[in-house]
């Protein structure tokens with residue numbers, strides 16, 4: 154199958170789905186196995202783990218559910234054991250991550266296009282393929298359990314088909330399938346080859362390539378090999394990272410609260426970070442008391458960069474004269490303009506409080522604004538004076554030059570955090586980025602306008618995509634209204650000063666953190682100062 158064949162197959166498939174949606178029908182309402190399926194699909198209590206995984210996949214596809222919310226809910230409903238719940242999570246997340254390769258394998262093994270296979274059977278084959286080729290589960294046992302699942306839901310006929318396809322699939326190891334499928338793609342189409350090998354949409358592979366080329370790291374080495382490493386990282390589950398809220402608790406006291414079984418690693422980038430696995434964060438007392446949050450290290454670096462960049466002139470005077478004895482309204486203020494759910498708010502507000510500075514947070518979504526309020530409960534009451542629910546563009550107009558530091562953690566495509574959201578890569582569209590860039594630029598302008606002379610603005614995204622990052626900053630700074638009034642700071646210098654030693658670009662200016670280099674989410678940080 155050539156590149157166009159694979160891409161065409163996916164497009165055709167989604168066109169088929171969209172067409173059904175346009176007619177008011179969900180995909181499951183038309184395929185041939187459907188009549189029986191609806192009755193059989195009600196998950197019984199104590200259902201088999203694979204049956205729960207199947208239901209999760211269907212609902213994620215049909216109802217656009219989020220896997221991180223749906224899977225625990227279904228596992229709880231089915232009263233699965235902890236081990237079975239972990240199995241369901243592994244399988245569902247694995248299929249969601251790898252389906253860009255799993256689907257061509259199924260099509261090749263079935264000797265037919267995926268569109269010619271019943272929509273209700275494809276997820277059963279996806280689950281079987283992932284378990285047989287990716288997990289260390291005996292392939293023949295997987296084949297048998299996959300056939301049993303198909304038979305129990307859709308009867309003997311379809312189980313026979315599943316049996317035949319699974320038989321083909323387990324006959325070859327993953328590497329053989331991978332090479333075979335990739336070799337069918339034109340060797341000149343390197344992006345498509347990487348897209349299929351590492352199961353990403355091609356446009357994301359191209360966007361990551363461009364992001365790397367712009368990021369200013371050592372140019373030695375093959376950029377395509379670097380992109381392969383990034384894609385590989387996207388397919389690995391991320392470790393949980395904790396962020397201590399400033400001096401609220403020491404690293405030692407936090408470690409003492411972790412259960413013995415926890416695997417603990419010092420932060421790689423942030424002095425406030427602790428990486429953990431084998432522990433449910435919700436059960437750690439310091440998390441319950443909001444002295445510590447769950448926050449990726451890239452985000453922690455962004456918060457630290459804002460807090461430690463040098464302010465000058467009026468902003469510097471304000472910060473130095475800000476005293477605990479002063480009323481809150483008279484103290485220096487920082488603004489967290491796009492704050493929900495409040496991970497960065499808690500860290501920057503704890504750092505600000507150490508200097509008698511107050512943070513104002515803002516989040517237009519009421520639900521997310523409440524998450525911000527909840528996230529800051531462990532901080533001293535004067536650390537955050539208000540959680541506004543405005544559109545961020547309000548501040549540049551109505552609170553001009555009020556803040557000494559402003560964080561614009563802009564809404565973005567989130568392509569830098571794909572490893573945390575297994576289904577996200579298939580839901581994003583290049584048009585999503587076009588829709589966001591205008592808002593991103595307006596929020597940055599608003600942030601600059603809300604900053605007083607000598608103050609600092611951090612423009613941050615958890616996306617490395619050039620159009621959402623460096624291009625936004627370049628365009629705003631090229632505008633004559635801002636060109637003379639704003640200078641770009643050297644973010645590499647600030648991160649070198651406040652974070653642990655880490656790879657940084659070879660030139661001064663903005664920094665993009667990359668999963669494969671920093672083992673954090675991909676985070677873009679640009680620091681600007683108002684003249």
Ligand SMILES: C[S@@+](CC[C@H](N)C(=O)[O-])C[C@H]1O[C@@H](n2cnc3c(N)ncnc32)[C@H](O)[C@@H]1O
Pocket residue numbers: 452490491492493494495496497498515516517518521543544545546562563564565592596615
């Ligand atoms: C990347 S998230 C922020 C993450 C947050 N800073 C944290 O660390 O937890 C972007 C946020 O911007 C909010 N947002 C969307 N449109 C906005 C607007 N017009 N003005 C301000 N915030 C907006 C979104 O609701 C979302 O919560």
